Amino acid sequence: MDQMEILQRMALAIAIGALVGVERHWRERDEDEGSRTAGIRTYTLIGMLGGLAGLLERLLGAAGALPGLVLVGFLVTLTAVFALFQYREGVAEHRFSATAVVAAMLTFALGALALIGDTMLASAGGVVLAVILASREFLHRAIKRLRWVELRSALILLTLAFVLRPIVPAEPVGPFGGVSPAKILIMAIVLAAISFCGYIAVRLLGATRGELVAGTIGGLISSTATTIANARRSRQSPAVRALAAGAVSAGGMSLLRTGFLVSAVLPSLADRLLLPLAAGAATMFAGALLLARASATAPPAEREATGQEGANAESASLEPGSPEPKNPFDLASVFKMALLLVGVAFAARVASQLWGDGGLYAASALAGLADVDAVTVTVAGMLPTLDPAVAARALGLAVLANMLAKAAYAGLLGARGFALALAGASALALLAAGASLLLLR
Template sequence: MDNVELFQRLGLAIAIGAAVGVERHWRERDEPEGARTAGIRTFTMFGMAGGVAGLLERSIGIASGYPGITLTGFLIAIATVMAIFEIREAIAEKSFSVTSVIAAILTFGLGALAVLGDMALASAGGAALIGILVSREFLHQAIRRLQWVELRSAVILLAMTFVLLPIIPEAPVGPFGGVSPKSIVLLVIMLASISFAGYVAVRLFGSERGDVLAGAIGGLVSSTATTVAFARRSRTEEAALTLGAGAISAGAVSLLRTALLIGTLAAPLLPALLAPLLAAASVLVVYALLLARRQQAAGPQAVPGNPFELAAVAKMALLLAAVAFLARAATQQFGGGGLIIASALSALADVDAATVTVAGLLPSIDVNLAAQAIGVAVVCNMAAKAVYAGIFGSLRFLLHLTAATVLSVGAGLIVWGLGVAA
C-alpha cells in the first residue's frame, strides 16, 4: 500500500468523523460553548483517531506479535473519556441517553476500518450511521404510533423470511417437475408482504392513495398475487373502490413490466407488442385514478384492523401453487407444438413464465407466432385475475376489475389490429 492510498484511507476516516460530527453538533447547535460533550470537531477527531490507530496497528501492533492491542487501547481510552463526559452532561441535564457514546465508538471503528479494511464498506457504514442518527424523530414517532397487531405481523413476516425460509427444502416434490416447498413458503411471504405493504401505505397516505401505491409496488413483484391479496381484503373492508384501484394499478405495472421483459429478452417482438401493451396499460392507469378519485370524494375509509391473516394467506398461496403446477403439467403434455395453449395455461399463475419461455425459443420459432403466444398469455392472465377476484373478492371489487380488464383488453386488441392492418 503506497502513501497515496494511505492518505486516501486516512482522509476517509476523517470525513466519516466530520459527517457524524455535523449531525451531532446540529442537534445541540443552540447550546453555548462548553455545554456539549462532543460536536463536529470532537467527532472529526474520533474518526481521525480511528484512522491513526489503524495506521499504528499496521506498523506496530501486528509486528509486535499482539495484533489488535493498539486498536483496543485507543478504543478503551476514547470510550472511557466519552462516557465520563456524557455522564456529567446527563446529570446536569437530567437526561438518559447513550447514543453519543455509541456513535463515538462506531465513528472510531469506522475510521479504523477505512484504514485497515474495505473503504467502500467503511463509507457505507458511515452513511448508515448518519442515517440512523438523523432519523431519530421519525423512528420515535413511528414507535409511538405502532400498534401491537402491526408489530406482531412484522415479526411473523421477518420470522418466515429469515428463519423459516432458509430451512425449507427447495427440491421439488411430485410429478411434472413437482412443487418446491420453498416456492410455496416464498409465495406465502410474498402475499403477506403485499398485504402488509398495503396496510402501511394506507396508514401513511390514506386509503385513496395508499392502496393505489401499494398495488403499483405489488405489480412489480406479481400482479396476480397482488390482485388476490386485495380481493381478500375487499370482503372485510369498505374501501372496495381503492382496493380495486390498487389491483388495477398492479395490472398496469405488470403490463409495463412485460413490455420491459420483451424489450430485454425478445427485442424482435417489441414492434408488434409494445403499442398494444402501452394502450392496455394506459386504460388501466386511467381507470385506477378515476376509482381512487371517486373514493376520495366519498370520504376517508377506516384503516384495516389486521395487516394480514396468516391462515388466509397460506390458503391463497396453496391455490396459486396448485394452479401453477397444473399449468406446468399441461404445458409438458402439450409440448412445443401447443405453444399458444401452453402459454395460456402458464399465464393462469403468472405471465412472466410465458414471456421468458417464448423469448427462449427465439429465433427458432416464427416471430408472429411468438408475439401471438405472449399476447394470449397476457389476456389469459388478466382474465384469470378477474376470476380470482370473483372467488376471493366482493361483488363491487369484481365488477370494477372486470370492467377495467374488458376495456384494457379491448384497447390492446384494437391497437394490435391496427398494427396488423398497417
C-alpha cells in the first residue's frame, strides 16, 4: 500500500465519521455547547481514530505483532470512555439509550475497515449506519403501528426464506427430470411475499393505490402468483375492483417484463414480438388505471372497506378495540398453490420429453399456464437450431396460455366481479396484440 492509497483510505475513514457526526449533531443541534457527549467533531475524530488504529494494526502486523491487539485495545478504551460520558449525560437528562455508544463503536470499526479492508464495504456501512440513525422517528412509529399478525407473518416468511430454504434439497425427485422440493418452497415463498407486500402496501397507501402498486411490483416477480393471491382475497373483501386493478397491472408488468427478456435473450425475435407485447401491456395498464379510478369512486361502503378514507380510516383501524386484521397470507393455501404451479411446469416438461420437438408448442402452452420466463429461456437455448418463426409461435402460445390461465384462476378462486374485470382486460390486451401483429404483416 503506497502513501497515496493510505491517504485515500484515511480520508474515507474521516468522511465516515463526519457523516455519522452530522446526523448525531443535527439531532441535538438545539442543545447548549458542552451538554452533548458527542457531535460532528467527536464522531469525525472517532472515524479518524479507527483509521489510525487500522493503520497501526497493519504496520505492527507486518512486523510480527499479535493480530488484533491494537484494534481491540483502542476499541475497548473508546467504548469505556464514551459509555461513561453517555451515562453521565443520561443521568443528567433522565433518559437512557445505548444508541450513541453503539454508533461510536461502529464508526470506529468502519474507520478501521477503511484502512485494512474493503473500502466499498466500509463506505456502504457508513451510509447504512447514518440512514438507520436518521430513521429513528420512522422506525419508532412503524413499531407502534405494527400488529402481531403482521409480525408473525413476517417471521414465518423470513423462516421460510432463510432457515428452511438452505436446508431443503434442490435435487429433483421422480421421473422425467423430477420435481425439486426447493422449487416448491421457493414458489411458496414468492406467493407469500407477494401477499405480504400487498397487505403492507394497502396498509400504507389505502387499498386502491396500495393494490395498484403491489400488483405492479408483484408482476415483476410473478403475475400468476399475484393474480392467485388477489383472487383469493377478492372472495373475502368488498374491494373487488381495487384487487382486480392490482391483478391487471401485474399482467401488464408481466408482458413488459417478457418484452425486456426477449430483447435480452432473443434479440432475433424482437421485431416479431416486441410490438404485440408492448400493445398488450399498454392495454392492461390502461385497464388497471380505469379499475382503480372506478374503485376510488365506488359506493361509500366499498370505499370504507378499501381504506379510501385515507389517514382517518387508517388511524381508526389502529385504535384499541378495532377488529383484528386478516392474516397477510394463509400458509396452507400458499403451499397448495405452489404445488399446483410446480405441477403444471412438470407436466409441461413431461410433454416436451414424450413428444420431442413436435411437442414444443404443447409444452410451451402447458408451461405458460404457470410461467412464461421458463419458456423464454428454454426457447433461447434452442434457437440456434430452431426456426425463428417456430420459436416466436412457441413463445406467443406461452404468453396466450398464461393470460388464459390467469383468467381461469380468477374465475375459479376469485369473486365474480374480479374474474370479469380480469377477463375483460385480458381480452382487450389480446385484441390489441393481435391488431399489432396485423400491422407487422
